[in-house]
Amino acid sequence: MKTKLTTVALLAVTILSCNNGKKSNSENPEKATDATNTIENVSIENIKWVITTLEGDAINNPESNGEEIYFILDSETNRVNGYSGCNTFMGTYTIEKGNRISFSQLASTRKMCPDSKINESQILSIFDTADNFTISGNKLALNKAKRAPLAEFKKAESTNEPIVEKYWKIKTLDGKEVTLAENQEREIFFTLKTQDNKVTGFAGCNTVSGEYTLEKGNRIRFKNMATTLKACPDVAVNEAEFLKIFELADNYTVNNDVLSLNVGKRAPLAVFEAVYFK
Incomplete structure (x- = not known):
């Protein structure tokens, strides 16, 4: 009889141990799942x-x-x-x-x-x-x-540059005020996109595209600038003068919503103002 009781007791201890083991492995299944998801959900996209x-x-x-x-x-x-x-x-x-x-x-x-x-x-x-x-x-x-x-x-470190992702409308070019011609499609502007460091804009008749690089000390460089080939003989705007800015500019200054593109320490090649759309 004593032998039977000992056997039953051993079986009970074994069952309890197994159950406790299972409980410890799945005690907090949500925590385990979260840990797995944390690893899988680390995204490398859009960076x-x-x-x-x-x-x-x-x-x-x-x-x-x-x-x-x-x-x-x-x-x-x-x-x-x-x-x-x-x-x-x-x-x-x-x-x-x-x-x-x-x-x-x-x-x-x-x-x-x-x-x-x-x-x-x-x-x-x-x-x-x-x-x-x-x-x-x-x-x-x-x-x-x-x-x-x-x-x-x-x-790459996220940029806090104050000149990116803004619509920069031209105010002056080579010290002269720029006004919108009556038959001009839209105002002259450009935007620096953070995605792929792209430049987009409008030169008075044609759209503009290209690339830019920002460096320490408010240094800026433009490259691969190109335009569409639309002809606008009746629009009184000299696109070549505007495009020359991107060829020459090597630095910028910005004060609130006013941006100047410069070469060296000379007077600004052009001045722009930020426009915000509702």
Whole structure:
């Protein structure tokens, strides 16, 4: 009888131990789920990623030809675009569970940069080869399987520049007041977009597009500026004078809602005022 009681007691202890073990593993299932989701929900999209290492070699100066080598993933369109050292590139991407990522064949502009110190083919091959990513804080690595990272990137610091994402309407050009011609389609203006560092605007007859770079000390540079080829013979505006601003300007000053684009320490090339739309 004593043996039977001992056996029953041992069985009871075993069952209780198992139940307690199960309870401890699932004691707070919501907490475990949250921890998993925290890892999976870390997004790398809609962020400017600037390169820091390439195939294990540090890139101490990530700028080539005056602009950082970077890429951005647009979550709305699933498009990737960036700058590879001389040319801009674009394509599409797919992100799957387990930090899996794949890129389509990328297309790029065909600008020649013989003085560039960056091998663009190496940059572009990252996206051709990568199949997964890892992220830690503000650092992102694009990888192939479990090998060493193909390249590492850092999250670009958000800009608090007071001149971006504003509609800048021209006030004066070379010291002379600019007025809207009667048959002019709209006022002359430009906007600096944070996305891809793009410039958009209107020169009096044609639309304007291009790229810009902001640097310390209120330095600014414009490049790849282009316009549409519309003819407006009856509009009394000299677009060439306006476009010359972007060719010459190398710094700016801003005071509240008034912006001056300058070259050196001379008088402003042009003055603009911010316009806010309701």
